[in-house]
Amino acid sequence: DVKVTQSSRYLVKRTGEKVFLECVQDMDHENMFWYRQDPGLGLRLIYFSYDVKMKEKGDIPEGYSVSREKKERFSLILESASTNQTSMYLCASSAPGQGPSGYGYTFGSGTRLTVV
Amino acid sequence: TQLLEQSPQFLSIQEGENLTVYCNSSSVFSSLQWYRQEPGEGPVLLVTVVTGGEVKKLKRLTFQFGDARKDSSLHITAAQPGDTGLYLCAAASGSARQLTFGSGTQLTVLP
Numbered sequence: 001d002v003k004v005t006q007s008s009r010y011l012v013k014r015t016g017e018k019v020f021l022e023c024v025q026d027m028d029h030e031n032m033f034w035y036r037q038d039p040g041l042g043l044r045l046i047y048f049s050y051d052v053k054m055k056e057k058g059d060i061p062e063g064y065s066v067s068r069e070k071k072e073r074f075s076l077i078l079e080s081a082s083t084n085q086t087s088m089y090l091c092a093s094s095a096p097g098q099g100p101s102g103y104g105y106t107f108g109s110g111t112r113l114t115v116v
Numbered sequence: 117t118q119l120l121e122q123s124p125q126f127l128s129i130q131e132g133e134n135l136t137v138y139c140n141s142s143s144v145f146s147s148l149q150w151y152r153q154e155p156g157e158g159p160v161l162l163v164t165v166v167t168g169g170e171v172k173k174l175k176r177l178t179f180q181f182g183d184a185r186k187d188s189s190l191h192i193t194a195a196q197p198g199d200t201g202l203y204l205c206a207a208a209s210g211s212a213r214q215l216t217f218g219s220g221t222q223l224t225v226l227p
Contacts, residue, residue, distance in 0.1 A: 004158070031213050040125075042204070042219035043159075050213065058214070090158050094213065104149050105206075105215065107158030 003027075006091050006108035013115050019078040021111050023091030030095065032074035033105065034058075034066065037088040049074055081115045088112050119143075120205055120218035128224040132194050137221045139205035140187045146208050148188045149215065150179055153202040195225045 007022035025032065031050050035043040035058075045058030047066040055066050063085060067075045074093075078085055089112075092105035123138045139148070147166045151159035163172050165181035165188060172179045176199075178191040192199055202222050206215040 009156075033214060035217075040219060042120075043206075043217035045214055045216075048214050092158070104151075104161035104164055105159075107160070109156070109158050 004091055004093055004106050004108040006089075006111050008111050009109065011111055011113045013078075013081050013113065015082060015115055017078075017081050017115075019081050019113065019115075021076040021078075021089055021091075021113070023074045023076070023108055024072055025074075025093040025106070026072065027093060027095070027106065028071070029093035029106075030071070031093060032068065033092045033094075034064075034074065034076045035090045035092065036060070037090055037110070043090065046076065078113075081113075083115050086113060086115045120207055120216055122203075122205060122218035122221050124221060125219070126222050126224075128226065129195055131196055131225055131227050135192050135195055135223070137190045137192075137203055137223070138187065139189070139207075139218050141207065142186065143207075144185050146185075148181055148185075148208075149206045150188070150190055151204040151206060153204060153220075154200075159202075159204055192223075195223075197225045197227050199223060200225050 004025045013019050033048040034046040037043050044060050046064050049055045049068045052071050065077045088110050090110045091108040094105050121140050149164045150162045153159040163179045168183045168185045170181045176193045180189050202220045204220045205218045
């Protein structure tokens with residue numbers, strides 16, 4: 001069964017800490033994405049990557065960075081965690097060529113991050 | 117960034133009732149997808165629609181893409197408690213590989 005695995009389901013961090021959220025997919029997908037999900041705001045795109053060592057900013061990249069050293073792994077980094085970064089973080093992947101007629105994203109189960 | 121508006125935001129119905137959820141935008145989409153998300157899990161893809169006017173059925177779920185490719189609807193017939201979840205529409209424009217998501221419709225089906 002193909003999957004996207006996020007390293008932690010729940011995480012509690014202190015303000016100012018550097019936080020790493022890891023995501024691994026086993027489908028050999030080129031495209032990987034990080035979203036955050038907040039009530040009433042839907043899913044908002046933070047960063048995405050179409051290839052190893054490639055990254056592009058999404059709609060809300062401020063306060064975040066990413067790393068993609070290997071095709072299967074896409075890491076989200078909170079450089080200095082703040083309370084307004086408390087959220088559900090979702091990683092997703094999709095295969096190459098999944099444009100207008102694509103098969104959609106496969107999501108991980110999410111990491112619920114609380115910054116105190 | 118295109119804006120996707122979903123309605124209603126919340127919906128609570130009895131088992132056996134029918135319902136329709138809407139996804140609207142002022143932009144034209146190249147494709148639109150519907151996902152369902154259960155508590156504590158990531159969204160799971162239900163369907164992708166590409167052609168204006170397209171209708172797809174998945175058991176008791178019927179998905180329709182508007183003729184102008186600006187809107188979509190999800191109709192559930194004879195809803196069951198297992199249909200409970202957050203329904204999200206998501207759209208891509210042009211050749212973009214990233215999706216924009218609506219804010220979702222939280223559906224609760226009471227037994």
